[in-house]
Amino acid sequence: MIEIVELPELVCIGYEIEADWQDLATLMPKLWQRLFAADTGATSFLEVSSEPAEGRFRELVGFLAAGSTEIPDGMTKLLLPARPYLRLHYEGPLSGIASGFQRLYDHAAASGQRTGDLKLDFGYTPGLTDTRHELHVALEPQPLLLG
Template sequence: MIETVSFPELTIIGCMVEASGDELPAAVAAAWERVFAADVGTAAYAAVSLPDETGLRRRLVGFMAARASEIPDGMVRLDLDAGRYLRTAQDGPQAAIAEGFARLHAHAAANGLTLSGIALDFGHRPGQQDGRHELHLALAPQLPALG
């Protein structure tokens, strides 16, 4: 099932990865190892895909945090504005996450929805490759229609 949800401002602290498509999986896996090793005392892990700016793919892998949280050495903070997202759940192996995002993209295209280029994946856990992931695609902000 795909639904539209609203999120308040979100703050994610973690390791930024910028890599080509071929190098991205290994770079993201290494970043997750650094995040999990930091042992920040949370279970709210998140991966954020950001729009490409330099031809490289950009991912922030980390954890949800309060805006005033301390940023561990070697990590960065990303603040996302409040917004609307398409959401679906994906159960199973991590390799199937791409299928879930493909369903979200197809739904957006079929319904004439404009995406912002930001994607969220909640569900990563230390030592667990498989499981439930909540996948989100941010909708582009839209001006209200004037009547």
């Protein structure tokens, strides 16, 4: 089931890269391994993705943190403002996550909702096992309709 949820401000800390789409399949598992090997004490992991330029993606693999959390060496802190998202619970192999995001985009298009380029994927675990994921696509503000 796809639903609209309002997420609060999120503080994310992790490793960030920018790469072409075709390189992500090789780079992302290595970045996750690096994060899981770091001694952060984190238990809630996510991937934050955006497409700042055609065909290139900015990815952060990290964890949710309090605003006062110290940033470990080599990591980046990313502050995401509160906003609405489309959400889908996905269960299946990691290789199917992209199709889950496509379902969200197709739903938005069919229902006339405007999406941004920000995506969130909660549910990663050490070992990159096939676990339940929460996929989110940011919604853009809808224009006011005057009647």
